[in-house]
Amino acid sequence: MTTARSVGAAGVGGWLAMVLLTVACGSQPTAVPAARASGVTALVGGRVQPSPDAATIADGVVLISQGVITAVGTRAEIAVPPGAIVIDCAGTTVTSGFWNSHVHFTGLAFQQADLAPADGLTEALRAMLTSWGVVHAVDTGSFLDNTLALRRRVESGEIPGPSIRTAGSGFAPVGGSPYYIWPARLPELTNPDTTPAAVNGSLDRGADVLKLFTGSWARRDLIVVMPVDLVRAATDAAHRRGKLVLAHPSNSAGARAAIEGGVDVLVHTFPSELDRRPWDRELPHMMIERKMGLVPTLKLFPSELRKAGLPANVIETVLGIARDQLRAFAEGGGQVLFGTDVGYIADYDPTDEYVYMSQAGLSYAQILASLTTAPATRFGAAGRTGRLAIGFDADVVVLEGDPAGDIRALARVRTTMRAGRVIAGRM
Numbered sequence: 001m002t003t004a005r006s007v008g009a010a011g012v013g014g015w016l017a018m019v020l021l022t023v024a025c026g027s028q029p030t031a032v033p034a035a036r037a038s039g040v041t042a043l044v045g046g047r048v049q050p051s052p053d054a055a056t057i058a059d060g061v062v063l064i065s066q067g068v069i070t071a072v073g074t075r076a077e078i079a080v081p082p083g084a085i086v087i088d089c090a091g092t093t094v095t096s097g098f099w100n101s102h103v104h105f106t107g108l109a110f111q112q113a114d115l116a117p118a119d120g121l122t123e124a125l126r127a128m129l130t131s132w133g134v135v136h137a138v139d140t141g142s143f144l145d146n147t148l149a150l151r152r153r154v155e156s157g158e159i160p161g162p163s164i165r166t167a168g169s170g171f172a173p174v175g176g177s178p179y180y181i182w183p184a185r186l187p188e189l190t191n192p193d194t195t196p197a198a199v200n201g202s203l204d205r206g207a208d209v210l211k212l213f214t215g216s217w218a219r220r221d222l223i224v225v226m227p228v229d230l231v232r233a234a235t236d237a238a239h240r241r242g243k244l245v246l247a248h249p250s251n252s253a254g255a256r257a258a259i260e261g262g263v264d265v266l267v268h269t270f271p272s273e274l275d276r277r278p279w280d281r282e283l284p285h286m287m288i289e290r291k292m293g294l295v296p297t298l299k300l301f302p303s304e305l306r307k308a309g310l311p312a313n314v315i316e317t318v319l320g321i322a323r324d325q326l327r328a329f330a331e332g333g334g335q336v337l338f339g340t341d342v343g344y345i346a347d348y349d350p351t352d353e354y355v356y357m358s359q360a361g362l363s364y365a366q367i368l369a370s371l372t373t374a375p376a377t378r379f380g381a382a383g384r385t386g387r388l389a390i391g392f393d394a395d396v397v398v399l400e401g402d403p404a405g406d407i408r409a410l411a412r413v414r415t416t417m418r419a420g421r422v423i424a425g426r427m
């Protein structure tokens with residue numbers, strides 16, 4: 001454990017700081033409302049990366065008060081106020097809390113989220129998200145009422161967890177419910193006239209975004225593509241209410257339907273071992289022109305294909321196509337949003353995703369942007385989070401090591417803070 005000490009630990013303020021400090025050093029993040037309740041917390045001596053495009057501050061200081069960042073700078077510039085809780089961050093990198101823009105709260109551990117014991121839900125959130133630095137999660141498909149119940153308990157402060165935006169169940173084309181969620185079936189969009197009512201119904205029930213399966217794995221050997229007029233009817237309905245539309249593409253035809261139909265974000269790259277033709281290289285440019293976002297989910301492909309028993313050469317080819325698609329999109333300046341499809345895939349460790357993204361040519365700064373500034377911008381939160389800046393929410397991750405030198409360090413999370421509260425890890 002790193003040392004954390006209270007400065008000027010005399011009098012009532014010092015006593016309070018010591019009590020809070022004791023709590024903060026415990027291993028149970030459920031018991032750590034510390035930073036929000038205290039005066040000032042100072043993260044001192046780390047390599048501070050205020051944002052992906054800002055210069056790194058060696059031996060930096062971040063001050064946090066009342067859940068908000070109050071100072072960011074060098075140790076020489078920033079005076080740590082007496083009585084502050086000082087956290088020694090030497091050897092770490094301190095940056096903004098991460099987003100995972102493709103998750104699912106469909107696992108057993110999240111069921112009956114309205115009634116389930118808080119400890120179990122906390123542990124499930126920690127295992128899947130918060131222990132990997134995730135402070136903001138975009139749920140791209142789950143049981144809407146259940147996810148809203150989970151979010152209520154997180155937002156009440158009962159359960160330490162990330163902010164959650166949810167798509168609810170999403171919509172499939174006719175005959176296009178994904179085979180892998182069987183026996184569950186998704187609602188289908190059948191014609192453009194009835195589509196707005198279906199979309200409005202989902203948004204009325206509390207969905208924050210709309211999810212479409214514009215290309216859907218109806219069977220292991222069949223991808224059903226949603227007709228573009230249906231995609232358009234759905235995106236128009238969502239956009240009229242100011243809501244974003246996310247799409248699951250599956251292959252080039254499914255991606256094209258999403259792009260031509262006005263979708264905002266593809267939640268996967270779209271390599272398919274079923275495609276008999278080369279992937280459609282026009283698509284990344286069309287996406288960039290339309291200012292779309294892309295969640296690569298590269299690790300998903302080897303994970304799925306291994307499960308299906310496909311040989312290593314096929315797996316490498318499909319992953320290679322996904323990397324090429326990401327490379328073409330990122331090189332053209334497209335907005336990449338980090339996401340791993342956890343909750344669908346059971347291996348929560350994002351290390352491989354970072355490695356694959358870097359193999360696709362993305363720099364440390366680009367990968368960090370996909371975790372912070374890009375999703376904050378896409379999901380309308382860039383005025384409050386995504387950077388370490390004065391007045392911003394104290395959404396902070398403390399990483400062991402330096403991800404600029406080794407991208408895997410993005411997965412070595414010591415501490416995750418949301419609005420100044422430690423939601424995973426330790427101080």
Ligand SMILES: [Zn+2]
Nearest residue numbers: 104140341344
């Ligand atoms: Zn998914």
